[in-house]
Amino acid sequence: xxxxxxxxxxxxxxxAKWWEIGNYFRRNSIWMLMYCTGCGAIELPPAMTSxxxxxxxxxxxxxxxxxxxxxxxxxxxxxxxxxxxxxxxEQMSEPKYVVGFGSCTINGGVxxxxxxxxxxxxxxIPVDVYVAGCMPNTExxxxxxxDLMGMMKNKTANGWVKYHENYEWYKANxxxxxxxxxxxxEFHE
Amino acid sequence: MMNSMxxxxxxxxxxxxNFDLLSSDVIDKYQVGLDVNKNxxxxxxxxxxxxxxxxxxxxxAVDWIEENEFELVYIVFNWDKAVHIQIRTRxxxxxxxxxxxxxxxxxxxxxxxxREVHEFFGIKFPGNPDYHKQLILEQFDDLPPLRKDFDxxxxxERKFPKRDYPDKFTNLEGKESEQAKRDVTxxxxxxxxxxxxxx
Numbered sequence: 001x002x003x004x005x006x007x008x009x010x011x012x013x014x015x016a017k018w019w020e021i022g023n024y025f026r027r028n029s030i031w032m033l034m035y036c037t038g039c040g041a042i043e044l045p046p047a048m049t050s051x052x053x054x055x056x057x058x059x060x061x062x063x064x065x066x067x068x069x070x071x072x073x074x075x076x077x078x079x080x081x082x083x084x085x086x087x088x089x090e091q092m093s094e095p096k097y098v099v100g101f102g103s104c105t106i107n108g109g110v111x112x113x114x115x116x117x118x119x120x121x122x123x124x125i126p127v128d129v130y131v132a133g134c135m136p137n138t139e140x141x142x143x144x145x146x147d148l149m150g151m152m153k154n155k156t157a158n159g160w161v162k163y164h165e166n167y168e169w170y171k172a173n174x175x176x177x178x179x180x181x182x183x184x185x186e187f188h189e
Numbered sequence: 190m191m192n193s194m195x196x197x198x199x200x201x202x203x204x205x206x207n208f209d210l211l212s213s214d215v216i217d218k219y220q221v222g223l224d225v226n227k228n229x230x231x232x233x234x235x236x237x238x239x240x241x242x243x244x245x246x247x248x249x250a251v252d253w254i255e256e257n258e259f260e261l262v263y264i265v266f267n268w269d270k271a272v273h274i275q276i277r278t279r280x281x282x283x284x285x286x287x288x289x290x291x292x293x294x295x296x297x298x299x300x301x302x303x304r305e306v307h308e309f310f311g312i313k314f315p316g317n318p319d320y321h322k323q324l325i326l327e328q329f330d331d332l333p334p335l336r337k338d339f340d341x342x343x344x345x346e347r348k349f350p351k352r353d354y355p356d357k358f359t360n361l362e363g364k365e366s367e368q369a370k371r372d373v374t375x376x377x378x379x380x381x382x383x384x385x386x387x388x
Binding site: 079080083106107108112113114115116117118119120123173177178179186 | 322325326327328329331334339341342344345348349350351352
């Protein structure tokens, strides 16, 4: 007769199991929030439509940051858009992931000497996957998403945990770049 | 019946009859440029507006640093004749003295163009209530960026931290570099390869 005795999970183990289950569903239904700042956005229509059909990976667009899993930063970021990026990132519910497209998010790309464009995105918000290139092609972008799914499986896509742990550092960098993180709008104030 | 070239020449003749025209150039049959003095800008714009050039397409400036002058360029457009007219004028380049009266009473839409020009060149527009307000750049604390004596690289280095690359080759997660191994392979392969010709 089979023993009915089993060792009870500790709370931590049970938590880890639930995270594993959650991650399984999460990585197979990634909803993207596309912040189309630069030219990178042009690679998304072929990735989403029938040519490469992102939907087969369970990925789809999402209109609001509250329901999105992954934030796509598709290109260069001026100080003005960085402020909105930080706003959007902080509105997303956890766990949240960031994919940076193109060389502009890595080191400034061709805008390395611009007076308006920041040079590295991971100085301000944590980035899980970079897709290098100027522009990366659509295959590279889909490869980046598959990498992100693998990282979610291996529990290495923990940028949002790092954001919690190093919140002071990120906040100091953000304040150094954009002053207060608040969107002033002279037309509605 | 008049063709468009006639129109352009008629425009120049009409302006020459009424204003002190410094120079003019015909870019093509749809574009004409007029250089006038600073103090005639407003009269000329009123004249053109009453003759059908009702839309201010653009207002910008050019920094001629060697001549120590700013050139203001007003581009107006006529919806019936399809002719763009550029009205150009030169003003002083000095940070304090660079200023010109607003054209808001003539073309109210210039409000934001003037703010933009002030932000990027530092030209003042007395008469425009908001010209000094920030419009596009945020957290900017240097010379106006489109002046030729502004150094964008120095500004970027001061404000935006760079990513530093300690070595020419970076390795994932601190693994040992395999570049030496790759070099050996590459050398062997290039020895074998003859490029399709017999040695």
